[in-house]
Amino acid sequence: MDEDLDIEAETKAEDQMEATAIFKNTNQPVILKFVDVVYKIKLRKVGNWFRKNSSSDQEKVILNGITGMVQPGEMLAMLGPSGSGKTTLLTALGGRLGGRLNGTITYNSKRFSNSMKRNTGFVTQDDVLYTHLTVTETLVFTALLRLPNSFTKQEKIMNAEAVITQLGLIQCKNSIIGDPFLRGISGGERKRVSIGQEMLINPSLLFLDEPTSGLDSTTAQRIVSTLLDLAQGGRTVVLTIHQPSSRLFYMFHKVLLLSEGNPLYFGQGSAAMDYFSSIGYAPSVAMNPSDFLLDLANGVSSNDSLKEQTLVKKTLISAYKSKIAEKLKDELQEISNHPPDELENKKFPRWATTWWQQFIILLQRGVKERKHESFSGLNIAEVLVVAVLSGLLWWQSDIAHLQDQIGLLFFSSGFWGFFPLFRAIFTFPQERMMLEKERCSGMYRLSSYFMSRTIADLPMELILPTAFVTITYWMAGLKPTAGNFLHTLFALLFCVLVSQGLGLALGAMVMDQKSATVLGSVIMLTFLLAGGFYIQHVPAFISWIKYISVSHYTYKLFLGSQYKPNETYPCGNDPGKVCLVGDFPSIKTVGLDGQVLSAVALAIMLVVYRLIAYLALMRIGVTKKLEK
Numbered sequence: 001m002d003e004d005l006d007i008e009a010e011t012k013a014e015d016q017m018e019a020t021a022i023f024k025n026t027n028q029p030v031i032l033k034f035v036d037v038v039y040k041i042k043l044r045k046v047g048n049w050f051r052k053n054s055s056s057d058q059e060k061v062i063l064n065g066i067t068g069m070v071q072p073g074e075m076l077a078m079l080g081p082s083g084s085g086k087t088t089l090l091t092a093l094g095g096r097l098g099g100r101l102n103g104t105i106t107y108n109s110k111r112f113s114n115s116m117k118r119n120t121g122f123v124t125q126d127d128v129l130y131t132h133l134t135v136t137e138t139l140v141f142t143a144l145l146r147l148p149n150s151f152t153k154q155e156k157i158m159n160a161e162a163v164i165t166q167l168g169l170i171q172c173k174n175s176i177i178g179d180p181f182l183r184g185i186s187g188g189e190r191k192r193v194s195i196g197q198e199m200l201i202n203p204s205l206l207f208l209d210e211p212t213s214g215l216d217s218t219t220a221q222r223i224v225s226t227l228l229d230l231a232q233g234g235r236t237v238v239l240t241i242h243q244p245s246s247r248l249f250y251m252f253h254k255v256l257l258l259s260e261g262n263p264l265y266f267g268q269g270s271a272a273m274d275y276f277s278s279i280g281y282a283p284s285v286a287m288n289p290s291d292f293l294l295d296l297a298n299g300v301s302s303n304d305s306l307k308e309q310t311l312v313k314k315t316l317i318s319a320y321k322s323k324i325a326e327k328l329k330d331e332l333q334e335i336s337n338h339p340p341d342e343l344e345n346k347k348f349p350r351w352a353t354t355w356w357q358q359f360i361i362l363l364q365r366g367v368k369e370r371k372h373e374s375f376s377g378l379n380i381a382e383v384l385v386v387a388v389l390s391g392l393l394w395w396q397s398d399i400a401h402l403q404d405q406i407g408l409l410f411f412s413s414g415f416w417g418f419f420p421l422f423r424a425i426f427t428f429p430q431e432r433m434m435l436e437k438e439r440c441s442g443m444y445r446l447s448s449y450f451m452s453r454t455i456a457d458l459p460m461e462l463i464l465p466t467a468f469v470t471i472t473y474w475m476a477g478l479k480p481t482a483g484n485f486l487h488t489l490f491a492l493l494f495c496v497l498v499s500q501g502l503g504l505a506l507g508a509m510v511m512d513q514k515s516a517t518v519l520g521s522v523i524m525l526t527f528l529l530a531g532g533f534y535i536q537h538v539p540a541f542i543s544w545i546k547y548i549s550v551s552h553y554t555y556k557l558f559l560g561s562q563y564k565p566n567e568t569y570p571c572g573n574d575p576g577k578v579c580l581v582g583d584f585p586s587i588k589t590v591g592l593d594g595q596v597l598s599a600v601a602l603a604i605m606l607v608v609y610r611l612i613a614y615l616a617l618m619r620i621g622v623t624k625k626l627e628k
Helices: 002-025 086-093 135-146 153-166 187-199 217-232 269-278 289-297 306-334 355-374 377-393 399-425 427-440 446-476 482-510 513-529 543-548 550-562 595-627
Strands: 032-043 058-070 075-079 100-107 120-123 205-209 236-240 254-259 262-268 568-570 578-580
Touching (some): 058 075, 058 236, 058 254, 058 262, 075 289, 086 236, 135 187, 187 217, 205 217, 254 269, 254 306, 262 269, 355 446, 377 399, 377 446, 399 427, 399 446, 427 446, 427 513, 427 595, 446 482, 446 595, 482 550, 513 543, 513 550, 550 595
Parallel strands (some): 075 236, 120 205, 205 236
Antiparallel strands (some): 032 100, 254 262, 568 578
16 A cells, blocks of 8 residues: 555656646747837816817826846836836736837847737736635636637646746645735735736746735745746846835845836846945945935935925936936847747637636636625525515415515515626626736736626526525415416516626626715615506606616516406405506506516526627726726
8 A cells, every 4th residue: 555655656756747737838938129219298277178179188107218138037116206117117018008118129120920829928016816715726727718628638737737846836825815805825825826827828928016015025035036036046136115125125036116107227236335336425334235226216314305306216317318228229239149939939719718718617617716796695594584584474375465475586686686797797897807918918808707706696696586586486475386386487587587697787887885885875776666566557758768677578577477457356345356467557557468578588687798898898898908
C-alpha cells in the first residue's frame, strides 16, 4: 500500500512538473517602448446643458510627454502622488485606454494587437473575485475560460495547479475567497490570486495597478518578490506603487516618477538619489528614497509654501527635459533590435474558447457562486413565512367568499412581482466590475455571459415561488384539482420570470442600485394600481398602462385558473340567490377571457425586457471605452 501511495505521489509530482513546463515554455519576450505619450480629457463647465460641445470646454492634460522602455526580465515601477497619472499611463500601456491618446506605444516595434492582448496580463488595484468560490475554483474556472483549446481540459487544470504552487497558495487552495462580511483568505492571498488569474495565460507583459495597496510591509515584500521572480523568468513587468518601503524600492530595475502628468525621472532605481543630488536636491537626513521622491513630486524640498512648491516642480521638469529626455529617446532609437516576434507570426482567434464552452463554464461558475445567495436562510424564511401567513389568513376560503379569494390572487401577483424584481435589480450593478475586468481581458463573449447568467438563475428563482404556491394554494382552499393548481403555478412562474427580466433591464440601464430600486418601485406600484383590482373605473387617458402591466396579465391568468364565465357564486341576502362569477365587479373589469392573449403578452415582455438588459450591457461597454 505504501508503494502505491509513493507511485501516486510521484505521478502527481510528474504532472505538476509537466504543467509547470507547459506554463513556462509558451512565454515570449516583449520589449515595451513608449515615446511622448500624451493624454487629454475635456472638462465641461457645470450647468452648460445646452452647449455640450461648446468651445468653452477646457482640456486637462493627464499625461504630458511620457517616454520610457522596459525590456524582458525588467520590472518598472511608476511612482507619484495621487492624481499624477500613474494608473492612466498603466492603462494606456496595457492597451485599455482609448480617447485622445497621442504618442507611440510599441510592443517589439509593433502596435497593440489581438495576439498581444492574449499575452498581456492586467491586475487591477481592486481584487475583483467571487466571494464564495475557493482559490482553486477561481483559478480553474479562469484557466478553462482563458487558455485556448490547444490545451486539453486536464492541462488547463494542471496549469491552474502550477500557478497555485508558484504563488505559494497551496495552504489556502481549498479556502473560499470571502469578503468583509464572510471570512476567507487574507488580503495578501487575495492579491496573489488576482495575480494568478493573469499568470494563467503565461503573459509576456504583466501590468499591475497598486499591487501592495492596503497590505502590511511584510506581505507587500512577498508580493513584490514574487513579481521580481516572474520578471526574472523573462517577462516584462510594469506596476504602479504609491509609497514603497526602501527594501521594495531597491528591488525595482527601473523607476518612473510622475508629477501632475509630467515625468520627473526615468532610469535605474539605484541611480535615482544620485540624479536628484546632482541637480541640487538631496535629503537633509537619511530617509526612504521613495518618500524623498514623492516629496519632490509634490514640490516639497525646503519649505511648504505654495510658491516654492510650484518652483520646485518647474525646476524638476526642466531638469528632466535637459538631462534625461533627449538622451532617453536616443537610447530607444539605438535599441531597435528585438526578440523574434513569434507571437506576431501566430494567428490567434478572437476568443480562446467556443461560445458553447464559455456558456457551460460560466453556467457552472454562476450556479456555484449564486446558490449561496439565492438559497440563503433569510430568503427561504421570508418566502415560507409569507406563504404560511397567507395560507392562515385565507384558510379554506370558498367561492362564497369570492372577494377574499380574489384578494389572495392579486396579493400573490403583487408579491411575486416585487420579490424577483428587487433581487434581479442588483445583479448587474454588483457584477459590473467583474464583467468589465473579464471582458477587457477577452475571457468570453457578452452573449455567452448573459445567457449563462439568465439560465443559472432559473432553477434558483423558480423553486421558492413553487414552494409558495404549494403551501398557500392548499391551505387557502382554492380549487383542489391538478389542472387548476398547475394553471396557477404556471401563471406565477411566468410572472416571476417577467418581473426578473424587468429587474435585469432596470439594473443594466441604470447601473446604480439605489436609483434602480426607486425606479423599480415606481414602475411596479404603477402596474399594481392599473392591474384592475383596486380601481374598476380607470380614466381613459391612463387606462393604457394596464396593457404593459405585468400585474394585470398575471392577475388575469390567476382568475382564469380558478373561475369560468358560466360559474356561479352565492350573492345577495337570499341564501338561494346566485350570480355569475364573470359579473362580479372585480372580475368583470379584468375579464375571464383572453387567457392565451395574456400568456402571449407576458411572453413578449419576457423577451423584450431581457433584450433591453442585453443591449444596455452592450451600451455600457461602448461607453466605458469612449470614456477611457
